[in-house]
Amino acid sequence: MRRLILSDIHGNLEALEAVMRDAQGLYDEVACCGDIVGYGASPREVIRWARTALTSVIRGNHDRAVWEPGVLDSFTPSARIAVAWCAQVLSAGDREWLRGLRAGPFWGDGFGLVHGSPDDEDAYLEYNMDVRGVDRLLRRSPCFLGHTHIQGGWKWHSGRMQQMPIPLPGEPERVVTLVADVLYLINPGSVGQPRDHDPRAAYAIWDDTGRLLTYRRVEYDIESAQRRIVDAGLPQSLATRLAVGR
Numbered sequence: 001m002r003r004l005i006l007s008d009i010h011g012n013l014e015a016l017e018a019v020m021r022d023a024q025g026l027y028d029e030v031a032c033c034g035d036i037v038g039y040g041a042s043p044r045e046v047i048r049w050a051r052t053a054l055t056s057v058i059r060g061n062h063d064r065a066v067w068e069p070g071v072l073d074s075f076t077p078s079a080r081i082a083v084a085w086c087a088q089v090l091s092a093g094d095r096e097w098l099r100g101l102r103a104g105p106f107w108g109d110g111f112g113l114v115h116g117s118p119d120d121e122d123a124y125l126e127y128n129m130d131v132r133g134v135d136r137l138l139r140r141s142p143c144f145l146g147h148t149h150i151q152g153g154w155k156w157h158s159g160r161m162q163q164m165p166i167p168l169p170g171e172p173e174r175v176v177t178l179v180a181d182v183l184y185l186i187n188p189g190s191v192g193q194p195r196d197h198d199p200r201a202a203y204a205i206w207d208d209t210g211r212l213l214t215y216r217r218v219e220y221d222i223e224s225a226q227r228r229i230v231d232a233g234l235p236q237s238l239a240t241r242l243a244v245g246r
């Protein structure tokens with residue numbers, strides 16, 4: 001089975017379409033670590049795609065914020081504006097669909113999905129110190145996460161933790177063979193709002209037969225995504241950040 005692993009699409013249709021074109025023929029199923037909406041100006045189109053395309057999916061904090069206003073307390077002002085706009089433009093059916101998304105962790109057949117961390121869907125696992133002890137919480141390996149919008153991850157072997165190698169700026173991909181008795185926590189990166197100083201859309205493919213993990217980056221029409229954000233009346237900063245990848 002080859003799984004396309006997506007996270008943090010955030011209503012960015014241009015980035016999503018570029019990823020799906022780039023990955024065509026390379027996967028059998030699609031999994032998502034949450035944050036389908038928020039920030040971007042195409043939540044309806046992205047949800048329409050998600051409702052049929054995703055075979056495994058968990059919710060992110062932005063998906064939850066659309067129907068649970070208490071979540072907004074931890075959001076930046078621009079994120080709050082984007083969620084309020086999103087809740088307004090979505091149909092009742094789409095809001096219900098978001099509400100029906102399960103919380104992570106999801107432990108699947110040979111893989112796991114979490115949004116933040118296995119024991120806290122809102123925790124940010126960004127630095128090495130953030131993942132201390134997290135290996136003990138992994139009931140499947142590889143386990144995929146999102147939330148930080150930073151492609152990468154960690155592996156644990158014989159009590160030692162190491163960061164995963166990712167594509168360098170300009171490189172389209174990095175392929176890693178995963179070892180059976182090593183624990184992996186893998187961040188495919190963000191499709192719709194990368195924050196690792198590489199503005200290209202990020203994703204991963206996990207082929208469990210060949211035990212190959214491929215991190216990929218793909219260029220997309222950033223200007224078009226930015227125009228939609230501005231035309232929707234959303235904060236300019238949400239458009240600007242797409243071009244710098246942070």
Ligand code: ZN
Pocket residue numbers: 008010035060062147148149
């Ligand atoms: Zn996110």
